[in-house]
Amino acid sequence: MSDAQVYHVPVLLKQSIDGLAIRPEGIYVDVTFGGGGHSREILKQLSGRGHLYSFDQDPDAEKNIMENEHFTFVRSNFRFLQNFMQYYGVEQVDGILADLGVSSHHFDDAGRGFSFRFEGLLDMRMNQRAGKTAADIVNEYPEEKLADIFYLYGELKNSRKLASLLVKSRAKQSIQTIGDFLDIVQPLFGREREKKELAKVFQALRIEVNQEMTALKEMLLAAISLLKPGGRLSVITYHSLEDRMVKNIMKTGNIEGKLRQDFFGRIETPFKLVNNKVIVPDEEELERNPRSRSAKLRIAEKIG
Numbered sequence: 001m002s003d004a005q006v007y008h009v010p011v012l013l014k015q016s017i018d019g020l021a022i023r024p025e026g027i028y029v030d031v032t033f034g035g036g037g038h039s040r041e042i043l044k045q046l047s048g049r050g051h052l053y054s055f056d057q058d059p060d061a062e063k064n065i066m067e068n069e070h071f072t073f074v075r076s077n078f079r080f081l082q083n084f085m086q087y088y089g090v091e092q093v094d095g096i097l098a099d100l101g102v103s104s105h106h107f108d109d110a111g112r113g114f115s116f117r118f119e120g121l122l123d124m125r126m127n128q129r130a131g132k133t134a135a136d137i138v139n140e141y142p143e144e145k146l147a148d149i150f151y152l153y154g155e156l157k158n159s160r161k162l163a164s165l166l167v168k169s170r171a172k173q174s175i176q177t178i179g180d181f182l183d184i185v186q187p188l189f190g191r192e193r194e195k196k197e198l199a200k201v202f203q204a205l206r207i208e209v210n211q212e213m214t215a216l217k218e219m220l221l222a223a224i225s226l227l228k229p230g231g232r233l234s235v236i237t238y239h240s241l242e243d244r245m246v247k248n249i250m251k252t253g254n255i256e257g258k259l260r261q262d263f264f265g266r267i268e269t270p271f272k273l274v275n276n277k278v279i280v281p282d283e284e285e286l287e288r289n290p291r292s293r294s295a296k297l298r299i300a301e302k303i304g
Contacts, residue, residue, distance in 0.1 A: 012236055015297055021095070029054070095234065165188065216246075
């Protein structure tokens with residue numbers, strides 16, 4: 001198995017690429033390069049003046065870069081999509097693809113701190129060159145802010161209790177490793193639901209560390225102005241917060257999902273849905289890649 005395959009098994013690969021309705025000479029953006037699986041499929045269909053720009057802020061993803069005259073790798077968070085397209089002199093694109101899942105590589109690398117399965121530093125940064133770590137957050141954030149993060153991003157009912165316990169514990173000793181963290185929070189969860197609840201706790205911290213919701217909002221708003229009329233937006237999400245944001249932007253053109261109507265009562269939106277019903281993995285894909293279980297694909301086309 002290649003390094004790229006180990007890094008990340010692409011989810012809903014055919015469906016998400018088909019959703020772009022690729023034109024061989026079109027300009028496309030893969031905002032989540034990762035192992036390069038989706039990018040490789042896009043490149044197979046490009047020729048002539050066709051070009052793909054792929055974004056990733058993780059230095060590990062750079063190991064998967066391929067040499068191709070139709071390809072440019074952008075070492076950046078996708079929140080800067082608009083800025084970099086301007087930098088490359090690209091005013092509009094034919095399609096944008098996003099696979100918002102965390103790569104298998106991140107969960108399986110003990111040194112990255114994404115998983116409670118390993119001991120290591122409580123890090124969770126996608127870009128390890130900058131920003132606060134998860135340890136910084138649990139040691140520095142006020143109790144109320146911690147509770148909000150666990151409630152909003154992890155949908156944890158005992159978020160306040162969790163935050164209170166962390167604040168009391170850190171007053172005695174700094175929380176630096178996954179082991180330190182688990183020693184404090186694990187007793188709050190019953191053994192039968194422990195793994196599911198811990199996954200939510202780690203998800204909440206990861207989202208805050210990487211400012212994932214803010215970055216997603218900025219990328220989606222940039223997509224509206226960057227896509228040509230008839231251009232496609234193909235997005236794979238993995239949890240309800242992401243999915244709600246993507247669904248809202250596609251249906252209403254804004255993150256909040258506020259319907260705007262013209263004088264005749266017609267809904268004003270920059271998109272029309274390509275798939276009215278969300279696309280999910282079939283049984284074959286679920287068997288091959290259990291991590292795809294929560295994946296949802298939504299596709300929309302920019303209205304001219």
